[in-house]
Amino acid sequence: MTIDQSRIDAVLAHVDATLPESLDRLYDLIRIKSISTDPAYKADCRACAEWLANDLGTIGFDASVRDTTGHPMVVGHQRREAGANILFYGHYDVQPVDPLALWESPPFEPTLKKLPDGDTAIVARGASDDKGQMMTFVEACRAWKAVTGSLPVGVSILFEGEEEAGSPSLAPFLDQSAAELKSDVVYVCDTDMWDRETPAITTMLRGLCSQEIEVTCADRDLHSGMFGNAARNALQVISEIIASLRRPDGSVAVEGFYDGVTELSEDVRAQWARLPFDEKGFLADVGLSIPAGEMGRSILEQVWARPSCEINGVIGGYTGEGFKTVIPAKATAKISFRLVAGQDPEKIRDAFQAHVRARIPADCSVTFKTYGLAPAISMPLESDFLKKTLGALTTEWEKEAALAGTGGSIPIIGEFKQRLGADALLVGFARFDNRVHSPNEKYDLSSFHKGIRSWVRILAAIAG
Amino acid sequence: MTIDQSRIDAVLAHVDATLPESLDRLYDLIRIKSISTDPAYKADCRACAEWLANDLGTIGFDASVRDTTGHPMVVGHQRREAGANILFYGHYDVQPVDPLALWESPPFEPTLKKLPDGDTAIVARGASDDKGQMMTFVEACRAWKAVTGSLPVGVSILFEGEEEAGSPSLAPFLDQSAAELKSDVVYVCDTDMWDRETPAITTMLRGLCSQEIEVTCADRDLHSGMFGNAARNALQVISEIIASLRRPDGSVAVEGFYDGVTELSEDVRAQWARLPFDEKGFLADVGLSIPAGEMGRSILEQVWARPSCEINGVIGGYTGEGFKTVIPAKATAKISFRLVAGQDPEKIRDAFQAHVRARIPADCSVTFKTYGLAPAISMPLESDFLKKTLGALTTEWEKEAALAGTGGSIPIIGEFKQRLGADALLVGFARFDNRVHSPNEKYDLSSFHKGIRSWVRILAAIAG
Numbered sequence: 001m002t003i004d005q006s007r008i009d010a011v012l013a014h015v016d017a018t019l020p021e022s023l024d025r026l027y028d029l030i031r032i033k034s035i036s037t038d039p040a041y042k043a044d045c046r047a048c049a050e051w052l053a054n055d056l057g058t059i060g061f062d063a064s065v066r067d068t069t070g071h072p073m074v075v076g077h078q079r080r081e082a083g084a085n086i087l088f089y090g091h092y093d094v095q096p097v098d099p100l101a102l103w104e105s106p107p108f109e110p111t112l113k114k115l116p117d118g119d120t121a122i123v124a125r126g127a128s129d130d131k132g133q134m135m136t137f138v139e140a141c142r143a144w145k146a147v148t149g150s151l152p153v154g155v156s157i158l159f160e161g162e163e164e165a166g167s168p169s170l171a172p173f174l175d176q177s178a179a180e181l182k183s184d185v186v187y188v189c190d191t192d193m194w195d196r197e198t199p200a201i202t203t204m205l206r207g208l209c210s211q212e213i214e215v216t217c218a219d220r221d222l223h224s225g226m227f228g229n230a231a232r233n234a235l236q237v238i239s240e241i242i243a244s245l246r247r248p249d250g251s252v253a254v255e256g257f258y259d260g261v262t263e264l265s266e267d268v269r270a271q272w273a274r275l276p277f278d279e280k281g282f283l284a285d286v287g288l289s290i291p292a293g294e295m296g297r298s299i300l301e302q303v304w305a306r307p308s309c310e311i312n313g314v315i316g317g318y319t320g321e322g323f324k325t326v327i328p329a330k331a332t333a334k335i336s337f338r339l340v341a342g343q344d345p346e347k348i349r350d351a352f353q354a355h356v357r358a359r360i361p362a363d364c365s366v367t368f369k370t371y372g373l374a375p376a377i378s379m380p381l382e383s384d385f386l387k388k389t390l391g392a393l394t395t396e397w398e399k400e401a402a403l404a405g406t407g408g409s410i411p412i413i414g415e416f417k418q419r420l421g422a423d424a425l426l427v428g429f430a431r432f433d434n435r436v437h438s439p440n441e442k443y444d445l446s447s448f449h450k451g452i453r454s455w456v457r458i459l460a461a462i463a464g
Numbered sequence: 465m466t467i468d469q470s471r472i473d474a475v476l477a478h479v480d481a482t483l484p485e486s487l488d489r490l491y492d493l494i495r496i497k498s499i500s501t502d503p504a505y506k507a508d509c510r511a512c513a514e515w516l517a518n519d520l521g522t523i524g525f526d527a528s529v530r531d532t533t534g535h536p537m538v539v540g541h542q543r544r545e546a547g548a549n550i551l552f553y554g555h556y557d558v559q560p561v562d563p564l565a566l567w568e569s570p571p572f573e574p575t576l577k578k579l580p581d582g583d584t585a586i587v588a589r590g591a592s593d594d595k596g597q598m599m600t601f602v603e604a605c606r607a608w609k610a611v612t613g614s615l616p617v618g619v620s621i622l623f624e625g626e627e628e629a630g631s632p633s634l635a636p637f638l639d640q641s642a643a644e645l646k647s648d649v650v651y652v653c654d655t656d657m658w659d660r661e662t663p664a665i666t667t668m669l670r671g672l673c674s675q676e677i678e679v680t681c682a683d684r685d686l687h688s689g690m691f692g693n694a695a696r697n698a699l700q701v702i703s704e705i706i707a708s709l710r711r712p713d714g715s716v717a718v719e720g721f722y723d724g725v726t727e728l729s730e731d732v733r734a735q736w737a738r739l740p741f742d743e744k745g746f747l748a749d750v751g752l753s754i755p756a757g758e759m760g761r762s763i764l765e766q767v768w769a770r771p772s773c774e775i776n777g778v779i780g781g782y783t784g785e786g787f788k789t790v791i792p793a794k795a796t797a798k799i800s801f802r803l804v805a806g807q808d809p810e811k812i813r814d815a816f817q818a819h820v821r822a823r824i825p826a827d828c829s830v831t832f833k834t835y836g837l838a839p840a841i842s843m844p845l846e847s848d849f850l851k852k853t854l855g856a857l858t859t860e861w862e863k864e865a866a867l868a869g870t871g872g873s874i875p876i877i878g879e880f881k882q883r884l885g886a887d888a889l890l891v892g893f894a895r896f897d898n899r900v901h902s903p904n905e906k907y908d909l910s911s912f913h914k915g916i917r918s919w920v921r922i923l924a925a926i927a928g
Binding site for chain 2: 206208210212217218219220222223224225226227228229230231232233235236238239240242243244245246250282283286287288289290291292293294299302303306308310311312313314315316317318319322323324325326327328331332333334336338361362363364371372406407408409
């Protein structure tokens with residue numbers, strides 16, 4: 001069923017008219033000190049979950065607090081027999097507030113602050129990450145209910161209280177609630193806009209394979225006067241291994257590394273080329289000027305769509321003040337690969353380990369530790385949900401929504417795919433400068449207001 | 465003048481007959497706690513110098529204690545107008561004794577201990593390094609004086625009290641006393657025998673050029689999710705630099721590195737080939753089996769006669785427990801080169817820095833710190849003193865004396881050459897297992913006894 005534009009306009013008008021009340025509710029939520037990593041705030045986390053279940057109840061959700069071995073989940077449903085059912089995910093827990101002295105206003109007392117660009121921001125811990133973001137969806141549902149008496153599509157909501165603690169309870173909870181939470185698509189509201197005028201859907205997330213290697217040569221550190229030249233130097237061996245991982249053209253030299261990696265579609269390449277992205281500025285902001293990845297590929301392609309190999313840490317020998325002419329017996333390196341769609345993290349791990357082993361001298365040895373192993377996530381671009389969401393965002397912001405990638409990994413997205421069988425769409429209204437995890441975290445009033453309006457349109461688009 | 469063998473035999477017999485008294489004197493010297501690096505033992509160091517000046521006086525030396533800005537020197541002369549004048553060097557200061565709990569007898573109370581091989585050792589701090597060694601020469605002089613009334617050659621003696629503290633006063637003292645100390649050759653008694661049956665003269669010492677490099681890429685550490693591929697990784701850069709320093713054949717790849725390096729003479733090569741040296745055992749003792757230096761050269765050649773490049777320390781990025789996907793902005797390496805005769809340490813430093821700079825990406829930077837810069841020392845093998853000393857040692861030990869190299873650097877040798885214009889001959893009777901600088905330091909009774917006898921013969925050989 002297509003929804004009359006007049007109904008959508010009425011809901012949007014209600015959003016505009018009731019913004020002060022929406023803000024008051026957000027403020028109440030922010031005041032609850034739901035710091036998940038600090039046991040001192042355990043009761044606050046539960047109070048926060050209860051506040052949310054109660055609020056969802058006031059707008060027709062069959063909502064409840066669900067215990068886990070950690071902080072509780074909140075689940076609410078207004079599902080439909082016919083048409084689409086979507087699952088919305090957010091998290092009510094927040095980061096600690098230290099260093100407290102750097103806050104310009106109390107972290108749990110939301111304070112409106114005028115920004116240099118004329119907008120106004122809500123300054124508080126959780127204003128953006130993720131209380132402000134998740135309430136954009138709740139307020140959109142509230143407006144639909146208030147104006148039309150129902151939601152245009154079936155909706156389940158899942159709020160987690162341990163996202164900032166690594167989501168230890170999420171996978172088991174999804175497993176045990178898979179039937180209850182089964183949906184056609186998952187919306188996650190925890191990401192950024194492209195810029196302050198351009199909305200974005202994050203559709204590609206790189207995966208990760210992280211490894212630690214320890215190379216051992218002699219059975220003790222040696223003196224270079226006595227053994228220099230004759231004894232193998234563990235730092236020389238590990239440096240040669242690291243150097244061998246990249247070719248001069250910036251590509252990764254592990255055999256089979258690019259197997260299964262596909263080129264960007266022309267659509268995506270064209271869309272990225274249209275994005276207002278300053279290649280020079282991106283590197284200049286951190287003091288660099290020459291892209292270090294594969295030659296001939298744009299920076300966006302390098303960081304979103306191409307796999308990488310990074311050396312995250314190396315230590316060996318004498319590293320204190322002054323000098324010791326030691327030949328180190330051991331050297332350690334932490335090395336990680338960002339992966340893209342088509343790469344199997346376990347195959348990459350095995351290929352890397354074979355690459356290293358082939359370069360260990362016969363009288364030396366190496367051990368490996370695997371830290372992370374997660375595949376890349378790529379939202380199918382032909383998805384109907386994606387297209388409708390893109391259209392709704394473009395209408396609301398009057399600017400073509402960006403299909404963005406992200407170089408980082410968001411493990412929960414993999415959990416939704418694996419345990420619920422559903423793709424996730426990452427739609428968020430935060431800004432790059434929101435200082436999430438830092439003092440004076442803020443969420444722009446326009447993010448909140450137009451975020452609610454965006455969800456009003458997205459819900460209508462999905463139904464239509 | 466050639467000295468009658470009967471006179472030499474008489475002196476040797478006197479050495480044998482008076483060994484108990486020689487030992488008593490050594491014990492008195494050892495009991496003085498002359499730890500140079502600990503200010504609490506300043507008075508002990510002076511007392512030690514006074515004991516030595518006094519003892520030298522009893523055997524006809526014009527001896528005195530000379531003040532420096534640190535611990536005093538002891539200088540004594542019995543020079544001759546005609547014939548050779550030699551300078552003998554030793555040091556009366558000793559290392560600290562910690563950890564005290566590991567000593568099996570009080571460190572400054574010399575204790576005779578039966579060794580598993582049947583020999584007896586003097587156990588005490590300084591028994592070997594260097595009080596026992598330097599007294600072998602003093603006792604040889606004493607025996608010559610007692611039996612013949614004079615020394616067969618002109619002798620000056622220099623005892624230093626700061627060798628374990630890096631000899632800070634030696635260079636200025638040599639400068640100011642150059643005329644007084646001028647000699648035809650310097651004998652230094654502070655090195656090892658080849659093995660317990662084979663005496664050795666150390667004739668080659670490698671030099672040193674030690675450098676620290678710090679590579680800087682971005683102006684801060686970056687997240688590999690956001691920047692991985694696009695931003696240059698300081699650890700990748702430094703690893704590629706390190707890898708580029710060695711060729712697959714084990715040679716050093718810095719341009720001009722081998723300029724001026726000469727091949728071993730056939731004589732030395734043949735002499736080293738005759739040495740009882742176990743190539744496999746040398747590496748097997750430290751858990752290795754494959755020589756890492758230039759292919760086609762023996763281990764002795766690699767560690768004594770060939771320059772090396774060693775990576776002594778590397779640190780960068782996250783090196784703690786667990787994993788952080790950081791792209792490090794900075795990485796540091798400590799790198800040193802052991803140098804041989806013909807290499808100019810400053811040229812090597814400059815060539816290394818040019819090699820590194822050529823490999824720094826245009827948007828990154830590098831800084832250098834120089835720690836040590838010392839040329840190699842090589843005793844001319846055609847030296848008459850060397851030949852005579854070699855003959856005397858071979859006679860005493862009834863085994864061909866070894867012309868040994870040492871991979872390490874002994875800076876004082878360079879000072880003698882530079883400030884007195886004299887080559888140094890390193891003749892010592894210590895053993896590899898003497899635990900110098902460690903608890904339960906020992907000097908074998910046979911080292912002391914046959915060491916004295918060796919000097920008796922060397923003095924005669926020089927005169928003859």
